[in-house]
Amino acid sequence: MSDSQGKFVWYELMTTDADAAARFYGSAVGWTAKPMDMGDMTYTIFDVPGGERGVAGMMTLPDELKSMGVPPNWTGYVYVDDVDATAAKFAELGGSVRRPPGDIPTIGRFAVVADPQGAVICIFKPLPMDNPPPEPTMTPGFVGWHELYADEWSSAFDFYSQVFGWTKDQSMDMGEMGTYQTFAHNGQMIGGMMTRTPNVPMACWGYYFIVGNIDEGVDRVKAGGGMVVNGPMEVPGGFVANCTDPQGAYFSIMGDRK
Numbered sequence: 001m002s003d004s005q006g007k008f009v010w011y012e013l014m015t016t017d018a019d020a021a022a023r024f025y026g027s028a029v030g031w032t033a034k035p036m037d038m039g040d041m042t043y044t045i046f047d048v049p050g051g052e053r054g055v056a057g058m059m060t061l062p063d064e065l066k067s068m069g070v071p072p073n074w075t076g077y078v079y080v081d082d083v084d085a086t087a088a089k090f091a092e093l094g095g096s097v098r099r100p101p102g103d104i105p106t107i108g109r110f111a112v113v114a115d116p117q118g119a120v121i122c123i124f125k126p127l128p129m130d131n132p133p134p135e136p137t138m139t140p141g142f143v144g145w146h147e148l149y150a151d152e153w154s155s156a157f158d159f160y161s162q163v164f165g166w167t168k169d170q171s172m173d174m175g176e177m178g179t180y181q182t183f184a185h186n187g188q189m190i191g192g193m194m195t196r197t198p199n200v201p202m203a204c205w206g207y208y209f210i211v212g213n214i215d216e217g218v219d220r221v222k223a224g225g226g227m228v229v230n231g232p233m234e235v236p237g238g239f240v241a242n243c244t245d246p247q248g249a250y251f252s253i254m255g256d257r258k
Helices: 018-028 063-067 083-092 153-164 214-223
Strands: 008-015 032-037 042-047 054-060 073-079 096-104 108-114 120-126 143-150 167-173 179-185 188-195 204-213 227-235 238-244 250-256
Touching: 008 018, 008 120, 008 143, 018 032, 018 042, 018 054, 018 214, 073 204, 073 250, 083 096, 083 108, 083 120, 083 153, 120 204, 143 153, 143 250, 153 167, 153 179, 153 188, 204 214, 214 227, 214 238, 214 250
Parallel strands: 008 054, 073 120, 143 188, 204 250
Antiparallel strands: 008 073, 032 042, 042 054, 096 108, 108 120, 143 204, 167 179, 179 188, 227 238, 238 250
16 A cells, blocks of 8 residues: 555535636635636636645536536545555445546546445546645645544444545544544544534535635635535634535635634
8 A cells, every 4th residue: 555545635626607616716715717628528727826736626517417416516536556446445345436437538547436324535546747745734725624424433434444544543522413533644634524413414525625814714705605604613723614605515614813
């Protein structure tokens, strides 16, 4: 297993209005949108503020998924050494393969999978390319945290530890909400998981975008037509707020109050 196995490397928004979403995230997070003509579709790259470095992508939600009731959503891509073998392992351990492994020309190989509780994620092996230096902690525009709302977090962690090699980090007692278990990749804490509360309709992943000052970030979300559904609230290391964008995709922001 390589050091990269289990590392989140990309994030993707599927939305019903790409132009509106580009304006919203440009204001709320500071991203610059760069549309790319992919032949039969347009794929937009979101660059971090002040730099030619992509951190996420966006595409229009396909009609096939809309007809299945899939709403606008964010999905994370996790690096794996072997996409086909990892997809098979997802299925073997009780998960499912939602889109079989396939190649993205000049980019890499990927598959869409779901864990045994139904949370969807993408697995990805990019073609060899220059690796940019790691971003400093809490740099605006990057993704600072990954959160799983599971049907039952303990068995979910066991599953991901087998497929991605994640390890347990800190465990926090959240009272009536139960345990919040953080997890690490190669010794670095990258996210947390908890048993979902009744207001979360299904097991799913959530992603936290770094925005600098949290209160200014909340104001930008609201001004752009998004909704703040929870927070801002203080957590270890800063402040967070859970939000939805104008098309209904769920995301979160994190920052400070300096």
